Amino acid sequence: MKRTHHCNELRAQHVGQKASLAGWVHARRDLGGIVFIELRDREGNTQVVFDPQHNKSSWELAQSLRSEYVVAVEGVVRQRPEGTVNPKLPTGEVELLVHQLAILNASETPPFQMDELANEDLRLQYRYLDLRRPAMAKNLILRHKVAKVTRDYFDANRFLEVETPILFKSTPEGAREYLVPARVNPGKFFALPQSPQQFKQMLMVSGVDRYFQIAKCFRDEDLRADRQPEFTQIDLEMSFIDREDMYAMIEGLLVAVWQAARGEKIPTPFPRMPYIEAMERYGVDKPDTRFGIELVDLTKDFATSSFKVFRSAVDTGGVVKAINAKGLACATQGQIEQLTETAKSFGAKGLAYIKVEAGEWKSPIVKFFSDSEKAALTSKLKIEEGDLILFAADKREVAWDVLGRMRLVVAEQLKIERTGWNFLWVVDFPLISFDKDRNQYYSTHHPFTAPVAEDIPLLATDPTKVRGQHYDVVLNGVELGGGSIRIHQPDVQKKIFEEVLRIPADVAENRFGYMLQAFRYGAPPHGGIALGLDRLCAILCGSANIRDVIAFPKTAKAVDLMTNSPAEVEPKQLRDLHIKLDLEA
RNA sequence: GGGGGCGUAGCUCAAUUGGUUAGAGCGCUGCCCUGUCACGGCAGAGGUUGCGAGUUCGAGCCUCGUCGCUCCCGCCA
Numbered sequence: 004m005k006r007t008h009h010c011n012e013l014r015a016q017h018v019g020q021k022a023s024l025a026g027w028v029h030a031r032r033d034l035g036g037i038v039f040i041e042l043r044d045r046e047g048n049t050q051v052v053f054d055p056q057h058n059k060s061s062w063e064l065a066q067s068l069r070s071e072y073v074v075a076v077e078g079v080v081r082q083r084p085e086g087t088v089n090p091k092l093p094t095g096e097v098e099l100l101v102h103q104l105a106i107l108n109a110s111e112t113p114p115f116q117m118d119e120l121a122n123e124d125l126r127l128q129y130r131y132l133d134l135r136r137p138a139m140a141k142n143l144i145l146r147h148k149v150a151k152v153t154r155d156y157f158d159a160n161r162f163l164e165v166e167t168p169i170l171f172k173s174t175p176e177g178a179r180e181y182l183v184p185a186r187v188n189p190g191k192f193f194a195l196p197q198s199p200q201q202f203k204q205m206l207m208v209s210g211v212d213r214y215f216q217i218a219k220c221f222r223d224e225d226l227r228a229d230r231q232p233e234f235t236q237i238d239l240e241m242s243f244i245d246r247e248d249m250y251a252m253i254e255g256l257l258v259a260v261w262q263a264a265r266g267e268k269i270p271t272p273f274p275r276m277p278y279i280e281a282m283e284r285y286g287v288d289k290p291d292t293r294f295g296i297e298l299v300d301l302t303k304d305f306a307t308s309s310f311k312v313f314r315s316a317v318d319t320g321g322v323v324k325a326i327n328a329k330g331l332a333c334a335t336q337g338q339i340e341q342l343t344e345t346a347k348s349f350g351a352k353g354l355a356y357i358k359v360e361a362g363e364w365k366s367p368i369v370k371f372f373s374d375s376e377k378a379a380l381t382s383k384l385k386i387e388e389g390d391l392i393l394f395a396a397d398k399r400e401v402a403w404d405v406l407g408r409m410r411l412v413v414a415e416q417l418k419i420e421r422t423g424w425n426f427l428w429v430v431d432f433p434l435i436s437f438d439k440d441r442n443q444y445y446s447t448h449h450p451f452t453a454p455v456a457e458d459i460p461l462l463a464t465d466p467t468k469v470r471g472q473h474y475d476v477v478l479n480g481v482e483l484g485g486g487s488i489r490i491h492q493p494d495v496q497k498k499i500f501e502e503v504l505r506i507p508a509d510v511a512e513n514r515f516g517y518m519l520q521a522f523r524y525g526a527p528p529h530g531g532i533a534l535g536l537d538r539l540c541a542i543l544c545g546s547a548n549i550r551d552v553i554a555f556p557k558t559a560k561a562v563d564l565m566t567n568s569p570a571e572v573e574p575k576q577l578r579d580l581h582i583k584l585d586l587e588a
Numbered sequence: 589g590g591g592g593g594c595g596u597a598g599c600u601c602a603a604u605u606g607g608u609u610a611g612a613g614c615g616c617u618g619c620c621c622u623g624u625c626a627c628g629g630c631a632g633a634g635g636u637u638g639c640g641a642g643u644u645c646g647a648g649c650c651u652c653g654u655c656g657c658u659c660c661c662g663c664c665a
Contacts, residue, residue, distance in 0.1 A: 036622030050625070070615085087623055112616060115599050118626085119614080124657045126600085177665035197665085224664045225589095342622085346592075348661060449665050559658060 004075045004105055011047025015096045017080040020100060023425040024049060025075040025107070027135065029117065036063040039098075041189050042076065043117075045140040049074050050083075051099040071110035071117070071132075077103045111332055123550075127564040130555055145264055146509050146540045150217055152263040153237055156256050160572075161494060162213040162239065167202035169195060169219065174514060177449070179233075195221035198533060201518060203240040203464040204451065207529040208521045215239040217536065226559050228548045229481075229538055237484070237539075240531030246472055246488060247528055250275075250428055253476055253484075256534075257426065264543045269424050273476070277431040286407020288429055291480025293421040296410045298403070299323050304379040305396075310354065310371035316396035323396045325386045326406050328413040331391035332358045332365075338416075342393070345412055351405040353393035393513040411480070426478050431455075434471030435462075435503060440451060443505060448473050450499055450515075452487040453530075459495075466503050474535070483539055486532025493522040 006025040029043035031239040040054040053065035053473040061076075068074065089095030096437060114129055115121035117136050126133040133139055136276055154164065165209055173194035182193040187458065196202075198220050206214045218238040226232065237256075241248065261269045281290050283299045301323040305313040313323045334342070343354040357366040357380075364377075372380070384392055395402040414421070434454050436447045444466055454462065455470040462469055472488035490496045495517060500511040510518075540552035550556040557563050577584065 030625075032624045032627055034622055034624060034627070035620065038622095039624050039627085041625070048625095052623085054622080087625085089625055090624080112598070116615065119600065121599060121623090122657070123594090127657090180663085200665095222664060225662085227664090228659070228665070319641065350661090354628090446665060481644090536654080560656085564657095 004077050006075065009046040010042055010044040010049045011048055011093055011337045013080050013094050013097050013099065018082045018097060019567060020080050021077070022080050023075060023077040024051065024099060026073070027110075028072045029393070031068055031070070033066065038068075039066060040065065042099075043076070043135075043137070043146065045135075047094065048136075049094045049097075049099060050089070050092070051078065051101050052081075053101050053104070057100055058102050061101050064104050064106065068106070069110065069112070070108060071113050071135075073108040073110070075105045075107055076101045076252055081181050093374055107138055121184060123556070127550075127556070127558060130565045131274070134554065139401070139551070142540070142544050142546070143554065145544055146536075146552050148262055148263050149536070149540055149543065152259050153215075153217065153256065156259045157213075157215040157239065160252065160255075162211065162215045162218055163211055165206055165211060165214050166216065167196070167199040167206075167218065171196040171202075174201075176259050178224050181221050181223050184582055186580055189351070189581040197222050198236060199238055200449065200451070202532055203238060203517075203520070204529065207491075208524065208526045210527075212527075213239070213243045214241075214531075218533075226557070226561060228550075229541070231537065231549060231553060231556055232561050233286055234549070234553075235536040236533040238531070238533045242527040242529045242531060243530075244576055246430070246474060246529055246530070249486065249488075249532060250475065253532060253534070254426075257476075260539070260543075265425075269309060269426065272473075273426040273428050275430050276426045278429055278433065281429050281432070282403045282407075286403040286405075287408060287480075288432070288475065289477045289480055289482040290422065290427075290429075291414075291421065292425045292427060293423055293479060294414055294419045295585070296326050296419075297326060298326055298406050298410070299305045299383050299509075300324055300384065301379065301394075304376055304383070307378060308371070309373070310368060312353075312368075313394075313396045319487075321396065321398045322402050323394065324402045325380075325384060325394045326410055326413070327386065328391040328393060328417065329387070329411055330417055332360045332389045334391055334416075345406055346393075346395075346409055349405045350401050352397065354409075355396070357386075357390075357392040359390040359392075362388065387522060391410050412562075421479065426476065426477060429475040429477055430473075431470045432473045432585070433467055434458075434469040434473070435466040437467055444503055446504065447471065447516060448485065448487060450504060451489045453490045453495075462498065462503055472530070474532070476532070478542060481542060482535075483542075484532055484534030486530065488528070488530035491522060491526040491528050491558075493519050493526075496522060537587060552574070 004023050006023045008022050008024060010024055010026050024042055026042045028040055029048055030041040032039040036055065040051050041048050042051050053062040055062040059378070072244050074557045076099060078099045080097050081100045083098050114403060117124055136145065143200040170193040173182065173192060178197050180197065183193040183195065185191045185193055199216060203214050208322055212322060216238045218236050219233055220236050222232050223232060224230070250272065254273055258269055260273060261267050278288055281288050283300065284290065286298050302317055305323045306317045308314045314393055318321060339356060346354040355368050357369055378385060386392065393406070395405045397405070434452060436443050437444055448471065452471040452473050457548050473485065474487065475485040476483045490499065492539035497547050500515065501508060537549040537552055541549045544552055546552065555563065555565065
């Protein structure tokens with residue numbers, strides 16, 4: 004009794020045909036004289052009917068069916084009687100009248116029902132049941148489609164899919180790594196790659212020209228809703244290109260993905276926004292441009308203010324900025340305190356505010372403002388009845404960060420509708436940043452990013468002014484991916500390592516020596532990008548959590564509840580690896 | 589490492605100010621039911637209120653500790 008159709012296939016056109024289905028018992032409706040079973044597989048559901056007048060023995064056997072039994076049925080496709088068509092089911096015009104039923108496997112009563120959402124830990128423990136749920140099956144299918152269209156697209160664009168090693172070398176800068184002891188080399192370790200970055204650049208030197216990979220990456224950092232310790236990137240690298248080529252290539256990919264996954268057309272080219280503009284207007288380098296509440300700069304207006312908090316922020320080189328949460332003046336004192344606590348958790352010293360209610364500015368600070376300052380606020384922030392103005396007076400970066408985050412918080416509270424797909428490229432990032440605590444420069448992204456050519460002279464004088472040829476693709480406030488045109492001249496790369504980043508020569512040689520050497524043998528100009536496949540799929544599924552698009556994810560504590568890993572190992576295994584556990588956890 | 593939320597029946601949740609025998613829906617078991625699709629009807633079983641201490645005449649509720657799930661900050665070149 005091999006199946007002839009899946010459970011979302013039979014339609015009116017099949018009426019009268021013999022058909023066999025196999026799947027799980029999704030629902031049982033036993034009316035006494037007649038039994039209906041809704042049979043489910045990953046594609047959908049079909050109603051099958053057991054009628055004693057048609058086939059008594061299978062009707063009798065059907066009495067014993069329970070949720071999640073695995074069965075095969077053979078019968079004839081029948082138009083449902085008038086008035087019993089189910090418009091909610093794609094197969095709802097027909098049903099399968101069963102001649103023969105085979106119970107392929109029974110099932111214990113499942114720990115949760117397939118049609119409601121159980122607790123996350125239970126779902127993860129019984130992930131194989133969770134994945135049977137139609138919503139999760141749909142996510143798996145969508146992820147497959149995205150991967151498939153990605154491969155097809157890059158194949159059509161002359162890319163080669165090349166696998167790079169999972170056992171890699173430890174590169175201590177950046178994220179914490181998972182280490183793998185190397186048994187045959189006692190005391191030495193591999194690390195799992197945070198990304199295939201260095202290999203893909205080597206592939207360009209190898210003449211591969213266009214590389215892509217759907218690559219597993221590993222980072223031993225604390226988890227978030229959008230961060231798992233192992234995750235997947237759509238990773239690519241191209242030779243003989245500039246930034247414009249990359250923008251066009253990725254826009255083409257995303258057009259194809261949206262078409263395949265959602266059947267929607269997205270407009271190209273995506274807007275470009277310099278990093279500094281993103282920060283000034285939205286306070287983040289991955290702005291959600293689907294709504295306003297933009298940051299407004301008031302530094303000049305309060306440069307000579309008699310309100311000391313603002314004045315001293317400006318005097319010490321900081322800024323005064325504000326956002327207008329239109330319609331939030333109704334916030335209670337308790338809610339304002341809550342907002343203040345939130346702002347403090349983001350690094351603010353406090354949260355100055357103005358509530359515009361009953362034609363009045365209600366605020367503990369407004370009495371310090373001059374008429375001209377009030378006028379500036381009114382015009383720049385377009386203040387109207389019902390507004391809530393939130394201020395940040397601090398160092399520029401802190402003010403950006405606090406208001407950028409508060410902007411999202413108030414948008415949430417105002418329940419601002421955020422629809423549509425707002426893609427954009429954020430460009431012109433600073434190549435180099437300065438770490439005040441450690442008193443040294445560091446690469447904003449990674450040390451292989453090429454400077455914008457005309458800014459190269461600034462490397463020696465004012466490195467933080469140098470723009471990098473880096474680009475991030477942002478969608479609705481989510482960083483989908485980022486990349487850069489790379490340095491391909493060994494002398495420039497060496498200069499960045501040694502003169503700007505001040506990596507000691509022997510350390511640079513040990514970590515990147517092979518790379519510098521490779522570049523001396525004819526490295527083509529090249530650049531690449533990596534997109535987070537998990538985040539991409541989560542957005543396409545409308546899920547806030549990437550666990551929903553990963554078949555077997557880990558909990559927030561980085562544990563797999565289904566297999567109970569990580570777990571302790573046998574002492575012999577440790578001995579083989581020359582590892583002794585003698586530090587308290 | 590820090591902060592918030594949650595933990596009560598198999599599942600999702602309720603339980604007033606700390607006060608009688610901890611409830612509901614779904615699921616489960618049995619019986620009835622020939623056009624259901626959230627099938628319906630009748631009956632029933634099912635609880636160490638995560639765990640451990642403490643306060644109290646009395647704790648699901650308060651306190652402390654601990655475990656688990658989750659969200660956020662730090663962290664994630």
